[in-house]
Amino acid sequence: MTQIFVVEDNVFQREKILEIIARVVEDRGYPFDLESDVWMPRDILQAIDDKALPNIYFLDIDLRLDQNGIDFARSLRDIDPAGYIIFVTSHSDRIKEIIDQFIAPHAYIVKDETDFQQIHTDIAKALENVKQRENIQYQGQTYHMEQPGMIMEIPYKDILYFETVPRAKKSILHTISDAYTINRYLKAIKTEFEAEPNFASFNSYLINLHHVTEVNRKIGIIKFTNDEELYGGRRIIDKFYQQYSTYKS
Template sequence: MIPIYICEDNIKLLKKYEEYVSDYLCFHDFSMRIACVTPDPKTLLAAVQNADEPGIYFLDIMLSASVNGIEAAEQIRKYDPDGWIIFITSYPEMSSMVFQYRVEALDFILKDAPQSLKRRVFQCLETVQKRYEKSRTISPKLYCCKSGAHKLRLPYEDILYFESVSGSHKLLIHTTAGNYEIYASLNDVEKELDKRFFRSHKSYLVNTDYAIEFNRAGGYILMRNQERCLLSVRKIRKLEHSLMNDNV
């Protein structure tokens, strides 16, 4: 679901924008949800730091705070380079600043025409939904997570295997580009991924596309990078059945 963030220091307008978005989503089957509605850009930025998906941002430019809308957008881009930013303002001359800050806004909407504003908000939601649907059909599947302060978007095809770290609630993701440590459980990760990933052992979740040998006697799976992942005896038959079905 695409999270939607709204930041406007005029409380009356803030509620109106939230109402526009909420009403529109009620009548359209869009993959979106309202994640944060606030007059405070600092609250907005705190929420963005904890998000795992690209978001939609409706921002007032002239916020009565230490951070204005364009500066907030600049900070957002550090956490969400792929999100969609829409500015709402009473000052059309501020549009040039958007280009100066290189924040790549989807739209620049003027407050002075309420009916036009409402229509433009709807159009922005429609545009994002179309782009989102197109990206899901063209782009490779991604596993999204956080590693420390960094957000990761790892293509399934680059992941070798997941390994639980003994004595902790951490996982180690082994990829073709290197390893990443995250806080997660193998059970939860397994539910997110597709059938190419097989739970070979309580501590391993393996991308079978990278497996080159299933050693029953040794109790391991040999990966393309020559690393070994444990294979429990009770999982062998299930693995063989899974691979047989894939080859039908």
């Protein structure tokens, strides 16, 4: 079962956030397990090492513990690359932009001790988005692929991305563990995924956003859950970043 962790060093704020999450999970019947006793970064990293993934993390950027919030988020990404990081923050949009490039959080919640009703609304919205996304991920959809002497059904959840082969009627399908050459134009493949919200189409690629863990616009790479990296020009990466930011918001 998906675990929810709250990483907040302010005792009052942590208890209020835990209280709100517990109420939302109970009221809506979400299949999430709230872990209220484990909240130190090192303890969470140890706890999730042997748990089912992905998990949900409400994380204060301004931690003053054994790691700050941003460093801890990076550590989480190493173990749980598809996890849902929800930053609880009062930082400006400039800091949000920096964090987005390297950590790709699922959502932001602004801390305001004078308006816990708004925090409740934001938490409920974030958890609803997680639930909807998880429902989409595991509906058993597959990509049907026929090659000479081979017929395969590739689960959507295993697909990283498709890319076109220049000057050839071929595409390459990259999965978590393999790559396959397909005798079809990428344009034709894209039409099959037009209604799939997890897949982003741009230029010579069709990318499964669920498997993207990092978009680094500075050096021009897209990183996936299996540590595979896709390199592109600044203009291409910027265009993809806009789609990815919309998907994660």
